[in-house]
Amino acid sequence: MSDLKELYKEVILDHNRNPRNCYIMDCATRTADGHNPLCGDTVKVYLRIEDGIIEEISFQGHGCAICTASTSLMTESVRGKTVEEAQGLFDEFHLMLTGVAEEQGIEMGKLMVFEGVREYPVRVKCATLAWHTLHAAMEEKKENVSTE
Amino acid sequence: MMSEHLTARPFDVEAIRADFPALHQQVHGHPLVYLDNAATTQKPRTVIDAVRGFYENDCSNVHRGVHALSQRATVAYESSRTVIKNHVGARDSREIVFTRSTTESINLVAHSFVRPRLKEGDEVLITTMEHHSNIVPWQLLCQQTGAKLRVVPISDEGEIIMEEYAKLLNDRTRIVGVVHISNALGTVNPVKDMIQLAHEQGIPVLVDGAQALPHLPVDVQDLDCDFYAFSAHKVYGPTGIGALYGKRAHLLEMTPYQSGGDMILSVTFDETHFNEPPHLFEAGTPNIEGALGFAKALEYLQSVGIEATQAHEKHLLDQATEAVLEVPGIRLVGRARQRAGALSFVMEGIHPHDIGTILDQEGVAVRAGHHCAQPVMQRYKLSATVRASFALYNRSDEIEALVKGLHTVREVFG
Numbered sequence: 246m247s248d249l250k251e252l253y254k255e256v257i258l259d260h261n262r263n264p265r266n267c268y269i270m271d272c273a274t275r276t277a278d279g280h281n282p283l284c285g286d287t288v289k290v291y292l293r294i295e296d297g298i299i300e301e302i303s304f305q306g307h308g309c310a311i312c313t314a315s316t317s318l319m320t321e322s323v324r325g326k327t328v329e330e331a332q333g334l335f336d337e338f339h340l341m342l343t344g345v346a347e348e349q350g351i352e353m354g355k356l357m358v359f360e361g362v363r364e365y366p367v368r369v370k371c372a373t374l375a376w377h378t379l380h381a382a383m384e385e386k387k388e389n390v391s392t393e
Numbered sequence: 394m395m396s397e398h399l400t401a402r403p404f405d406v407e408a409i410r411a412d413f414p415a416l417h418q419q420v421h422g423h424p425l426v427y428l429d430n431a432a433t434t435q436k437p438r439t440v441i442d443a444v445r446g447f448y449e450n451d452c453s454n455v456h457r458g459v460h461a462l463s464q465r466a467t468v469a470y471e472s473s474r475t476v477i478k479n480h481v482g483a484r485d486s487r488e489i490v491f492t493r494s495t496t497e498s499i500n501l502v503a504h505s506f507v508r509p510r511l512k513e514g515d516e517v518l519i520t521t522m523e524h525h526s527n528i529v530p531w532q533l534l535c536q537q538t539g540a541k542l543r544v545v546p547i548s549d550e551g552e553i554i555m556e557e558y559a560k561l562l563n564d565r566t567r568i569v570g571v572v573h574i575s576n577a578l579g580t581v582n583p584v585k586d587m588i589q590l591a592h593e594q595g596i597p598v599l600v601d602g603a604q605a606l607p608h609l610p611v612d613v614q615d616l617d618c619d620f621y622a623f624s625a626h627k628v629y630g631p632t633g634i635g636a637l638y639g640k641r642a643h644l645l646e647m648t649p650y651q652s653g654g655d656m657i658l659s660v661t662f663d664e665t666h667f668n669e670p671p672h673l674f675e676a677g678t679p680n681i682e683g684a685l686g687f688a689k690a691l692e693y694l695q696s697v698g699i700e701a702t703q704a705h706e707k708h709l710l711d712q713a714t715e716a717v718l719e720v721p722g723i724r725l726v727g728r729a730r731q732r733a734g735a736l737s738f739v740m741e742g743i744h745p746h747d748i749g750t751i752l753d754q755e756g757v758a759v760r761a762g763h764h765c766a767q768p769v770m771q772r773y774k775l776s777a778t779v780r781a782s783f784a785l786y787n788r789s790d791e792i793e794a795l796v797k798g799l800h801t802v803r804e805v806f807g
């Protein structure tokens with residue numbers, strides 16, 4: 246139970262129950278779809294990028310608590326950032342989860358709540374699906390993103 | 394040799410558990426509770442010993458050596474075919490083709506039996522609750538030939554709607570593919586009645602028996618199915634080996650699947666004389682140790698007794714159904730009158746993937762996902778379920794562990 250609380254931290258449960266920025270954006274300049282074939286999770290990320298800055302970000306989809314909370318927290322942490330800064334955050338996030346993190350000195354803030362996912366290798370993809378999808382949207386990749 | 398195995402001993406779950414080395418381990422500090430048997434079962438020591446024994450004593454190729462080891466291996470390989478033939482009640486060992494799996498058995502039928510007789514406008518009929526392995530081969534075949542894939546609907550309870558099935562059978566239907574027991578819902582389908590209805594119109598039927606073999610006595614002659622596909626690993630045998638039962642008359646009409654060694658009688662650069670079924674469909678060096686292990690697995694099941702196993706598993710399924718429903722927010726997916734082996738459910742507001750992780754932390758192994766049956770998930774507007782599936786070695790207290798784990802899920806999610 247105590248181990249489980251390391252994974253399912255209060256912040257994660259809160260964002261799972263009440264995901265932020267969860268809506269369809271009509272004026273999106275870019276979108277991308279992500280899919281985790283292992284568990285059927287899907288997420289669609291909407292971006293409004295102006296002058297290289299993520300002015301607005303939202304998402305729609307359904308997934309497990311880790312996936313939903315990760316998407317919700319991602320939208321909060323990249324809004325207002327440049328595309329490069331968002332990419333840097335993704336790289337850092339990925340390193341944190343795959344366990345080979347060399348501190349890069351990037352401020353992770355609330356994203357640190359996902360540190361516990363590192364102990365659950367099969368769940369890492371749940372936490373990174375949103376980020377892969379964001380990456381695809383920023384790069385304007387056309388194909389569907391898959392975690393496999 | 395068979396009769397010794399057929400005398401059923403009294404059902405003793407502790408003695409049975411002692412035969413399965415993998416059951417006796419700790420997972421995350423808890424005793425393993427293995428309830429993912431529909432994915433694959435654990436293996437009894439006799440199966441493990443058979444596989445190892447082949448490599449330690451008889452390792453050689455089959456059907457091609459005059460030396461002692463090759464003769465022993467060939468005899469053992471062919472006797473395994475006989476054990477399988479007897480287990481499923483086939484008339485003739487030549488009706489049993491060794492394959493890699495259920496998946497390959499179905500692909501073999503699609504390629505070698507159905508494809509040559511499929512024309513544009515013809516139909517292939519399957520049901521909503523098929524595993525991907527009984528959907529995708531037909532879909533591809535239809536794309537290649539211009540035939541049409543038709544699908545029998547199922548009810549909210551998870552039963553095939555027989556009136557709709559009867560209506561969908563017609564003079565363009567070239568094959569019916571139906572799962573005997575659904576891996577996603579646990580439904581036992583009335584395949585005997587379905588086969589009879591199809592045969593009234595001269596339509597052959599393939600039954601996907603992957604989940605049925607571990608849970609039911611199967612008699613292909615009584616069912617009168619044209620083909621029956623199954624995998625060893627779902628019934629206590631090794632992975633990488635399966636079989637196809639096919640009526641001899643059908644097998645004799647079928648074209649080769651893969652080609653190469655073992656499936657031929659003689660080859661010149663001008664022509665090849667093909668071997669007879671089943672060898673015609675077993676090109677190349679087969680999975681010999683797999684076949685030996687497969688036979689040992691079926692003999693193991695016979696030694697426990699398939700009826701005794703069935704009664705034990707029914708008891709577990711009934712107990713689990715009742716106990717799980719007492720956990721707040723749980724809804725069963727699949728409430729067919731005839732169920733066996735598996736229990737599928739969802740929990741209000743909590744994703745199956747999270748439930749799977751939390752149960753795993755308590756040592757309870759279940760499957761959380763779409764179970765390779767996405768169309769049936771779509772039928773119930775779900776992306777995934779949690780599935781607990783049972784085997785002859787499961788115990789009542791393991792269901793208590795499952796239920797305790799489900800309460801932990803509730804606690805974690807508040």
Ligand SMILES: Cc1ncc(COP(=O)(O)O)c(C=O)c1O
Nearest residue numbers: 494495496524526576601603624
């Ligand atoms: C009903 C059913 N059909 C077919 C299969 C495929 O079996 P295999 O992967 O051994 O080919 C499975 C296994 O998941 C199954 O449960």
